[in-house]
Amino acid sequence: MRGFVDLHCHWIAAIDDGARTVDESLAMLRGLHDIGFDTVVATPHMRPGMYDNDRSHLERAYLAMQRTVAEGGIGCSVHLASEHFFDDVVFGRLIRGEALPYPGGGAALVEFGPAAFPLRVQHRFFDLRRAGLAPVLAHPERYEPVWSDDACLDPLIDAGAHLLLDVCSLTGKYGRAPQRAAEKLLEDEAYEAACSDAHKPGDVDHVKRSIQRLEELVGAAETRRLLSDAPLALLRAEPVR
Ligand SMILES: [Fe+2]
Numbered sequence: 001m002r003g004f005v006d007l008h009c010h011w012i013a014a015i016d017d018g019a020r021t022v023d024e025s026l027a028m029l030r031g032l033h034d035i036g037f038d039t040v041v042a043t044p045h046m047r048p049g050m051y052d053n054d055r056s057h058l059e060r061a062y063l064a065m066q067r068t069v070a071e072g073g074i075g076c077s078v079h080l081a082s083e084h085f086f087d088d089v090v091f092g093r094l095i096r097g098e099a100l101p102y103p104g105g106g107a108a109l110v111e112f113g114p115a116a117f118p119l120r121v122q123h124r125f126f127d128l129r130r131a132g133l134a135p136v137l138a139h140p141e142r143y144e145p146v147w148s149d150d151a152c153l154d155p156l157i158d159a160g161a162h163l164l165l166d167v168c169s170l171t172g173k174y175g176r177a178p179q180r181a182a183e184k185l186l187e188d189e190a191y192e193a194a195c196s197d198a199h200k201p202g203d204v205d206h207v208k209r210s211i212q213r214l215e216e217l218v219g220a221a222e223t224r225r226l227l228s229d230a231p232l233a234l235l236r237a238e239p240v241r
Helices: 022-034 055-071 088-096 121-130 144-148 150-158 167-171 176-187 203-218 220-236
Strands: 004-009 037-042 077-080 083-085 107-111 134-138 162-166 191-195
Touching (some): 004 162, 004 220, 022 037, 022 055, 022 203, 055 077, 083 088, 088 121, 121 134, 121 150, 134 150, 144 150, 144 176, 150 176, 162 167, 162 176, 167 203, 176 203, 203 220
Parallel strands (some): 004 037, 037 077, 083 107, 107 134, 162 191
16 A cells, blocks of 8 residues: 555654654655655654754754755655644644644644643634644544543544544554553544654554554555545645634
């Protein structure tokens, strides 16, 4: 299968906990292309206090890599967005148009800390929708509150959130609890799309095995929807006004 669109990947070098060097960036992109990805969106962390990246910083790093990617003969097309840590600072940037939504401008990737959801997060998601942005929630299966009862995601879905599966959760990369949560959410057809969340070249093998597992669980047509059709639609989504 080809034509996959990766909505979440840390391939830009030396900007967060992803690729450390340009060679690693190129190895990741080549590896992802080899296993079926034709489009890979860079989503470096924007997380104040940990990865102090703002939009202009990330745009400069991406521009600096674009020529290297072109010269490196990489077969997939690349784009820039960001994995927005959902604190007050980054929320403000999203609302004011100072963040990095997906290229169409109508959806943005957000993540939480592992142990608890932010307070009143569903209200903040409504605010995002009013600002024209659909929140795409990174790896919901990896948040601790979801392990005991995934009904905690319902208010977020009601507020317009799209759930983005990290495929490697399906093969135990993060442990048994996220794996079980991912299987349950898949069964419930709760995911809008799936992604690699790859951080290093060595992750590609894991992603490949995980896509095979995904296909075993849901079949070829649903795998294509999760990794191709739906991510493409989110990538092209225009602001909802
Ligand atoms: Fe990530």
